[in-house]
Amino acid sequence: MARYPKPAAGSWTEHYPQLGTGPLSYEDSISPEWYQHEREAIFKRAWLQVGRLEQIPRTGRYFTKDIAAANTSIVVVRDGDDVRAFHNVCRHRGNKLVWQDFPNEDTSGTVRQFTCKYHGWRYGLDGACVFAQQEGEFFNLDKADYGLVPVHCEVFAGFIFVNFSEQPAQSLREFLGPMLLGVEDYPFGQMTDRYAFRVECRSNWKVFSDAFMEFYHAPVVHVGQHPSQLRAAITQMGYEAPHYQVEGPHGLVTTAGSLHRVWDMPKENVKPADLATRSGLFGPWDKSDLGELPPGINPGKIDPWGLSSFQFFPNFAILIWEAGWYNTHQFWPTSHNTLVFEGNVYSLPAESASERVGREMAAVSFKEYSLQDANTLEATQLGLESGVIDQFPLNDQEVLVRNFHKATADWVHEYQREPAGVRA
Amino acid sequence: MALLPSDFADFEQFAARWSLATERERWAERMSSSIDDMQAFYDAIIPEVGEAIAYCDKFPLDDMPEDAVNLLRLIYSFVMVSFAVELWRQQSPPDTLGTQFERISEPLP
Numbered sequence: 001m002a003r004y005p006k007p008a009a010g011s012w013t014e015h016y017p018q019l020g021t022g023p024l025s026y027e028d029s030i031s032p033e034w035y036q037h038e039r040e041a042i043f044k045r046a047w048l049q050v051g052r053l054e055q056i057p058r059t060g061r062y063f064t065k066d067i068a069a070a071n072t073s074i075v076v077v078r079d080g081d082d083v084r085a086f087h088n089v090c091r092h093r094g095n096k097l098v099w100q101d102f103p104n105e106d107t108s109g110t111v112r113q114f115t116c117k118y119h120g121w122r123y124g125l126d127g128a129c130v131f132a133q134q135e136g137e138f139f140n141l142d143k144a145d146y147g148l149v150p151v152h153c154e155v156f157a158g159f160i161f162v163n164f165s166e167q168p169a170q171s172l173r174e175f176l177g178p179m180l181l182g183v184e185d186y187p188f189g190q191m192t193d194r195y196a197f198r199v200e201c202r203s204n205w206k207v208f209s210d211a212f213m214e215f216y217h218a219p220v221v222h223v224g225q226h227p228s229q230l231r232a233a234i235t236q237m238g239y240e241a242p243h244y245q246v247e248g249p250h251g252l253v254t255t256a257g258s259l260h261r262v263w264d265m266p267k268e269n270v271k272p273a274d275l276a277t278r279s280g281l282f283g284p285w286d287k288s289d290l291g292e293l294p295p296g297i298n299p300g301k302i303d304p305w306g307l308s309s310f311q312f313f314p315n316f317a318i319l320i321w322e323a324g325w326y327n328t329h330q331f332w333p334t335s336h337n338t339l340v341f342e343g344n345v346y347s348l349p350a351e352s353a354s355e356r357v358g359r360e361m362a363a364v365s366f367k368e369y370s371l372q373d374a375n376t377l378e379a380t381q382l383g384l385e386s387g388v389i390d391q392f393p394l395n396d397q398e399v400l401v402r403n404f405h406k407a408t409a410d411w412v413h414e415y416q417r418e419p420a421g422v423r424a
Numbered sequence: 425m426a427l428l429p430s431d432f433a434d435f436e437q438f439a440a441r442w443s444l445a446t447e448r449e450r451w452a453e454r455m456s457s458s459i460d461d462m463q464a465f466y467d468a469i470i471p472e473v474g475e476a477i478a479y480c481d482k483f484p485l486d487d488m489p490e491d492a493v494n495l496l497r498l499i500y501s502f503v504m505v506s507f508a509v510e511l512w513r514q515q516s517p518p519d520t521l522g523t524q525f526e527r528i529s530e531p532l533p
Binding site for chain 2: 193194195196197198199201224225227271272273276277341343349350351352353354356357359360361363364365367368369370371372374375376378
């Protein structure tokens, strides 16, 4: 018996008939050839989130971002009100332009101009080549022809996105669509206390993403995060979401607030350290006052609302929590069976030590369960790669997983049909 | 020379080991400590953790005296070991030794 009403079609999955209800093969997650198709069809064509405006608050502030799936590094720089992105390559002889100590690691800083470490060519924040060392030694060199190679760059709600297409088929806003645009007025820009995490994992980027699109696994993988006397009941109860939404390649799952309200529970069912810090798995208990939230945060109008997890195709997610904080997940493939997972926890600047302690508890909790996910997903990759099984059943709580794999396949197939094609 | 405010002299015996500035250091200390050691630290802190947080609250975060910062860092270590003590009864969550999840930046203190 479902705890929450399902759509008239009988299930969330059947509400989106294009998804079907059959098993998935997961060949898309173990095939090196398929990954090469994804790189061309998705990572060189879709809008990719690469960072936040707060990372580059003033003119000259920059960060670099290695994007292995697109086979490049970019440098993203602030110039007045503009944010620009360039391929991080010197036009003279191809040296990686911006790096420090370790050429293959990302870096950040402040510059007036970018200066190549090899022969000293310099570039303005607009990418224009402004200096070529011993210019007179060259043959008819016109510096105007040797600016940095730009990358399409647009900002949405303070999130910086890039697109490696020569000409993106859609603007960023067209690509995101109404559901994701609905988060635009959330006060992301004020939430500058940031705990950032990173790990390299041995699993396919989609296999890893899958676990962050469904909470079906949570009462099993993460049950140990709860006091021992509750665990059997939590696992037995399982997980159901009151609202799912699919819009093109993107997805949304909302969780009910009743699951989160730890502070309403009898004290014996709360970890002592949570009681001491007034915080825990679902964040600090004392809600941050963010004012009225935009209705797009909870489009299913779930009451009590707990969490909305917005899945930005192809590899980014924003999770907005009732208690007034948010976190992000990002999944950057580095091969068909490896990825870099980046997680960030954001909140309003703490105004007191007690607020900081609550955020520390939330950030440590985030690490504890992310470790559980990361190791489990390496095990999943091993199981899939054994090739023993090629049909995997997905249930209705995994509807976003189903849509995600379909979307990646659709993008690849569309690209194969029409490499220069347009997105619907 | 005491590391902590005199009100928290009882915690002084733990300060050199657990008053650590970054999550990376606190995680490393948890991974290399015995459950018995962490239990002793946890048991000593938890009855007074409310008072310790309240003491730190007397100062603005960007202008805390050094002994209060040390106390705050000790509270962070209490949070860090609480998972090992309350939930896992071992240093790391079960079945996670094959991976890491490094905190690469955080607000300070």
